[in-house]
Amino acid sequence: MSHHHHDGHEHHHHEVEPVEGSWQDPADDRPIAVARRRFLAGLGVAVGGAALASTGAGTAAATPRPTNRWGAPQRWYAGDHHIHTQYSGDGQYTVSQQVAEARKHGLDWMVITDHGGVAHQKLSIDQVAPDIEKARRSNRDILVYQGLEWNIPGAEHATVFLPPGRGTVDILRAFEAGYDGGILSTSVANGGRGLITRSTSADGEPYALAALRYLEAQVLSGRTEIALMFANHPSRRGVDSPHELRGWRDAAPGVAVGMEGAPGHQAAGISKASGGRGGARGYYDSSPGVDSHPGYAPTATENPYRTYGGFDWMTAKVGGLWDSMLAEGRPWWITSTSDVHQVFNDTLTPGPQDHDKTGSRGAPVDSGVKQSGFGDFFPGFYSQTVVGSRSRSYADVMRGLQAGRVIAVHGRLIDGLDLRVRALGEGDEQGVTLGGRTFVKRGGSVEVTIEVTGAGGPNFAGAVPKLAKLDLVAGPVTGPVSDRDALSAPGTTVVKSFEVSKNRSRFTHVFRDVPGSFYLRVRGSDGKRLTADGGPVMDVVGDAEPWNDLWFYANPVFVDVV
């Protein structure tokens, strides 16, 4: 199937540059311009208007309201929600260095996320806040959010961030004091609160839910426009149990919206023979610990504690934990970040200051020697979280993230993706895009159109990546699970794979005689490392070359049957 576009505007997609869904701007003056997404705003408005006329007027109140309408005016903004600085005990760079690197590597937005803890809460916040304000003033073309890498009580780390506002710093400070797992588990004598056994022990779980409700209350009371939380490196130590992930989302659905589909530290698996650290990609080399969820068990067929093609097991496994949440109809989005602390082959090393006493490592020290043991890439260098937003404002980019208009991309595998899912015949004929919800009449057909644009130039390894294949993954939406620790979606499969040979391609698939609500999502690969059934391979500890195993994952679309 192909070319099922309607309204006669498909020629725009083939002849007008740049296309909807592309975040590549050839006119951008930065080194590799994955930035300042031009967009066919006029077309989008026209299409949106037509849609209102066809499905909006005169319909009953019970008609489902689609979200993330396809064709709505938006641009694409690349970013990174997980960046450390000298204000982390294990970090080293200044805020201004990280902002410069993010700009250099084509990012439009970034979040400063130093580790929560006693010293950070007491000493670092007051230092990082003015640094961030200064960086904003001197870099008008990038959004710099202030955030926190929160030790989720009872679980892993998470990005928490807010747009700039009068209450931002106060909210972050109070949030960290009240709910950081490091502070809650540190004794009173050592400046903490001594309320939970360990940062990751299960007695912290109620504090995590209270924390997220606190953030949501700040939004509802108008102290901040929006606040978001993404769970970071969720499978690394197995301490984010399925019921915790579900609990966070349910506690604050406007705040807890997703997780890293791919962790940072993607250089850590480069082999020693290739001049790298020879560690594990993503630093995913752990095994079950005392606070790990018992359902995450290495077996003869899989190891949940490893990455697969650079992506976290929860995301990479078709029919795995991510799919089990989506199969409930539960919106839960994935991202990809750098988690940059120390950059592979940089000569800079941490400053000499005592972070525990001063809240900062001080200025980094140039060792003059390339640090091949460092495992990270700079922001935007390898991992990008690309967000569809109606404007380049702090709040709107966050709303795009909240709405799931998000693609996680490694190594510039693609420059653009336009996903459209719509009903053929009775239902939402306009359709929706990434993160959206559309509807079709029972027994009807749903058309999926994937227009993908490959890399128009080299990535930061100096090679032009080639997208080799796309997978269309889909599964039935079966409603809330009774077992909150469910971690599989047996009905979810790769329904179709498309071989990609051209730089710009459009693929169409039609789901016919749709019997019930379902969801679908798209991922793609450079095809260099695939299992026999076309999936990602478990990354080898000590030998995982990130540039020769590139993937992107797009967020899902839900289709309601009415």
Added chain:
Amino acid sequence: MRWVRLVPEFTSVGAHFDREVLSALDRAGVAADLVLTHVERGDPVAATVVFARITGGLAPGTEVDPPAEGRCARFPGQSSLVGVHHVAEIVEATAIDQVVGIGASVTPDTRVDTAGFVRPRYRDGLLVLLVEPAAGGVFQPAEVEQPHECCGGAH
């Protein structure tokens, strides 16, 4: 054989915990040929308990029935595993009954780089070692001695 159950004062899983437990047993003059760690999740806060199969000396802790499962911190033949060994050798020279590859099958000829740290899984009387592909065409145990720790393991 007598099995005892011990509850150490601090809890963890990993090489550091193993060292504490094993040296405490040695100091107490207890001879145990199988020592298992096992996470118990009955209380809100999980804790690691230790099961030891006593072969001599005074038995500390509570005498119990043989445990169904655990992670094995000590087993007969463990000290012979110091570097790279064939699967056949591991099964022959130690109490490990089976070596299982994760996502890739192993043969008796498969080489396993143990790095001197081997923690097989004990289940229903069998010791099974899970291994996975590693750099240089060898396999390595899925549990390594020093996994990467974020912020120095503070949280």
